[in-house]
Amino acid sequence: MPTLLRAVTIVASFILSSAGAYAQALDTNASQCFPLNTKGEVIVTKTDGSSVRDTLLCMGQSEVRLVSSGAMPLESVLRIDKPRDGVLDGVLKGASVGLAVLVLCGGECAWEPLLRMTATYAIIGGSIDALQGNNPTIYRRPSLALKVRF
Numbered sequence: 001m002p003t004l005l006r007a008v009t010i011v012a013s014f015i016l017s018s019a020g021a022y023a024q025a026l027d028t029n030a031s032q033c034f035p036l037n038t039k040g041e042v043i044v045t046k047t048d049g050s051s052v053r054d055t056l057l058c059m060g061q062s063e064v065r066l067v068s069s070g071a072m073p074l075e076s077v078l079r080i081d082k083p084r085d086g087v088l089d090g091v092l093k094g095a096s097v098g099l100a101v102l103v104l105c106g107g108e109c110a111w112e113p114l115l116r117m118t119a120t121y122a123i124i125g126g127s128i129d130a131l132q133g134n135n136p137t138i139y140r141r142p143s144l145a146l147k148v149r150f
Contacts, residue, residue, distance in 0.1 A: 032060050032061065033057075033058035033059065033060040033063065033065055034058055034059060034060065035057065035058045036056055036058065036059055036138065038056050038082065038138060040055070040082070040083075041053055041054060041055055041083060042054065042055070042056045042080050042081065042082055042083070042138060043080070043081045043082075043083055044056075044064070044066065044069075044072070044077060044079075044080050045077075045078045045079045045080075045081070046076050046077060046078060047075075047076055047077070047078050047141075048076075052066065052069055053083070054066040054067055054068050054069050055067040055068070056080065056138070059074075059080075059139065060074075061074070062074055064077055064080070064139075077139065077141060078140075078141050079137060079139060079140045079141060080137070080138040080139040080140075081135055081136070081137050081138065082135050082136050082137075082138065083135060084134055084135040085129070085134055086129075087126050087129050087130045088126075089129055090125040090126045090127075090128055090129025090130070091122045091123075091125055091126040091129070092122075092125070093125045093129075094121040094122040094123070094124050094125020094126065094128075095118050095119075095121060095122040095125070097117075097118070097121040097125075098114060098115075098117050098118025098119075098121055098122075099118070101114060101117065102114060
């Protein structure tokens with residue numbers, strides 16, 4: 001008898017707990033705007049040539065929602081890009097190699113070669129960061145192009 005009571009209790013709890021999910025019907029008229037996994041600001045270039053720098057909330061089939069600018073029709077958007085990170089970031093990463101060598105030496109190293117090495121790695125890090133675009137395109141408006149070759 002205790003197993004029958006346990007089974008009835010479990011079935012009753014499943015039925016009662018699913019009633020709340022049934023009551024939450026989806027609104028069919030709501031526009032579907034799907035959030036994107038982008039952090040920070042984006043640059044939205046419009047079809048008229050102007051650009052807006054804002055944070056992207058979500059993107060749907062007919063509109064793009066930004067934090068400050070609000071909803072924007074997708075027909076007016078030419079492309080959405082993440083801005084490039086600065087070259088200073090690469091310089092600091094390169095210079096940190098010299099700092100790591102200084103820590104490993106414990107202050108026993110000669111200063112002149114250490115400073116030259118730090119400056120060299122800072123220049124290399126800045127050059128790599130300048131050459132690497134690192135500004136991914138999130139959205140680009142599809143376009144039809146005709147190329148004629150002779």
